[in-house]
Amino acid sequence: MMDGVEQLSAEEAGAFSAGTLATIACCLCGTAIPPNPSNMCASCLRAQVDITEGIPKALAIYYCRNCGRYLQPPKAWIAADLESPELLTLCIKRLKGLSRVKLVDAGFRWTEPHSRRIHVRLTIQKEVFARTILQQEFIVEYTVQYQQCDACKRDAAKIAAWQAVVQARQKVDHKRTFYYLEQLLLKHGTHQDALGIKETGDGIDFYFANRSHAVKLLAFLGDVVPLRHKSSEHLVTHDTHSNSYNYKYSFSAEIAPVCRDDLVVLPPKLSASMGGIGPLVLVSRVSSAMSLVDPTAVQTTDLPAAAFWKTPFSPLMTSRQLTEYTVLDVETTGETSGKFAAAEVTVARSSDLGVNDSTVLVRSHLGHVLHIGDLVSGYDISNAVYNDSLLTGHKASFELPDVVLVRKTYPRRNRARGRKWRLARMAVEMADDDARVARGGAGARDPATRDAEEREGFLQDLEQDAELRAHVNLYRADGATGGEGADGGAEETAMTDADVPAGAGGDADEEDDDEYPEVPIEELLDALDLSKGRDAEGVEGEGDGAEEGAGTAGQ
Structure with missing residues (x-):
């Protein structure tokens, strides 16, 4: 003894300095083990506690032999090669119960390609007792079953x-x-x-x-x-x-054969039942009901679909008959109704500027947006040809104005190439040219050119009308390409500049107009991902890809 401390032998001192710890016997099998809160060896601990409980060891995944894709529930189909990261991700996502454990490692165990079996090796960890973490490896077998997408x-x-x-x-x-x-x-x-x-x-x-x-x-x-x-x-x-x-x-x-911006004359009984509005009104919006505005009295109302079909009517003039005017003077009157404001507007046909001094004083509902020098679209009723029978039944004192202004417009430009957004398209089996020409009527232009111009007009309507854009998904143009997707189905394809010919929408001048409204970047969704037949949000394509889509234009 030296100073109350027992003298250790050289061997004991070496073992102590090497960090040798005391051992205990496993409470089940008696094997010497380092101390742990469970007092059990790893083998007994695995035998007593199964951390894989609740995780299925056998599952089925569905494979389409035609297109070579796997089903990712509930509806998505993804392309993945054998032993690829995509297939491994799909298999792991199918497992329930992994959220209760920690996944350490995952990989494939080789199987015969024709066996229709996929073995995935998983290594997981879980804390079974206080400060006791158990790690376990197990195999999950997936049976590949055939199912047509x-x-x-x-x-x-x-x-x-x-x-x-x-x-x-x-x-x-x-x-x-x-x-x-x-x-x-x-x-x-x-x-x-x-x-x-x-x-x-x-x-x-x-x-x-x-x-x-x-x-x-x-x-x-x-x-x-x-x-x-x-x-x-x-x-x-x-x-x-x-x-x-x-x-x-x-x-x-x-x-209903009535669209946005159409000029209509309401039947006498219908006008009376709606509080005497009109009878000459503009259609400002069409949904399940028609939003009407009286451009002279600056009154607004909604016409339900049931009321329209009870007393159907046709438009007096449509958007194809719009004429461009230039605003020479604007004087607001102070009357408002919703977003509209009444004004006395002096306009002249844009084609008459520099040719004659003909001007027209118009009472309009566009006082909130028009300024001197603006361009505005309107109906030149004094020089138009329309169906007089639509005026039958109205009082003799009812007279049509010379001009009805519809909406503010902008100089004609080919804006397709500078557009930073695209629309998704449905794949549609196109009608033959005879049917498309018949739709355009006698003397109609080439169907493809007419369709492209109509679509370009719709795109410009989206740019100019924020309310219309609110119901439509617009995608960033970066990475968006048109054409057929990978799944061979009715693909949702992105709009490309090729959809609009160089002359569509007016002059080939591509200079930007500083006043022309731009679509805010925050309204755009991620670019369409066509590599696997679905967009950035996972919407899968539908059917054969097509160069043209079914049209639908802003009401």
């Missing part, structure tokens, strides 16, 4: 196996309504159940495998446009032994 089903069906069809029609000489409907359908995904979509002369046909899908689309259309419909059914087969019937259902949906 929706896109391949539609390809195989070739629209011949449809059970229900929705035939949307609008008796107008343009496709503005259908351009707008296209964007609404893409935004809400209502078209995803369609076997195929086919354009006709004055509308679009949607084919479905189930009647319920057609009814769902019909209900959606009724919520966004003034619509009336009727249905019919055709008996295809009848089994007398089992008393079973097979029908094909047709739904004819007629959209």
Whole structure:
């Protein structure tokens, strides 16, 4: 003993300095182990506690042999090679219970490619006792089962196996309504159940495998446009032994032939029932109801779809008859109604400037946006040809004004190449040229040129109208390309500059107008990702890719 401390032997001192710890016996098997809170060795601990409990060891994943993609529930189909990171991610996401443990490592264990088995090796950790973490490795077996994806089903069906069809029609000489409907359908995904979509002369046909899908689309259309419909059914087969019937259902949906910016004369009874507004009014917005504004009295009202179909009417003049005017003077009167303000506006036809001194004094509802020097679109009623029968029944004192101003406009430019945003497109089987020419009427221009100009007009409407953009998904142009996607289905494709010819929309001058409204960058979504047939938000494409999409234009 030295100073009360026991003298250690040389061997004991070496063991102490090397950090040798005391051991204990495992409470179950008696094996010498370092002390731990469970007092059990690793083998006994694994035997007593299974941290993989609740994690399935066998699952099924679905594979489409036609397009080589795997199902990622609930609806997405992704392309992945064997033993690829994408397939590993898909397999791990299918496992339930991993949130309760810590995933340390994951990888594939080799299997025969033709075995239809995928083995994934997982290493997980979990704290089983206080300061006792158990790590365990196990294998999950995935059985690959064959299932045809929706896109391949539609390809195989070739629209011949449809059970229900929705035939949307609008008796107008343009496709503005259908351009707008296209964007609404893409935004809400209502078209995803369609076997195929086919354009006709004055509308679009949607084919479905189930009647319920057609009814769902019909209900959606009724919520966004003034619509009336009727249905019919055709008996295809009848089994007398089992008393079973097979029908094909047709739904004819007629959209009101009145669009945004149309000039209408309300029937006398309808005008009286709406508080005496008009009867000459402008259509400022069309949804499930029509928003009307009296440009002279600066009054606004909404016309429900049911009231329109009870007393239907046609427009006196449409947006194809708009004339460009230049504002020479503006004097507001102080009267307002909603966003509109009354003003006395002096205008002259832009084509008459420098030719004659003809001017017109107009009372307009656009006092809140017009300034001296602005361009404005309006109807030149004094020189127009219209249907006089639409005025039948009104008092003899009712006279049409010489000019009705509709909306502020901007100098014509080809803005397609400088546009920093794009729209998604639906893949539609295009109508033949004869039907497209018939829609344009006698003396119509080339259908492709007319469609491109109409679409460019719709894009400019989106740029100028923030309320209209609020219902449409706009995507950043970076990385957006048109064309067919990878899944071979009805692809949602991005709009490209090739969709608009160099001369579309007016002069080829591409100089920017400082006053021309720009789409704020915060309103744009991420660019479309077409590499796997879906956009940046994971919306999957639908059917064969196409160069042209079904049109829908801003109402």
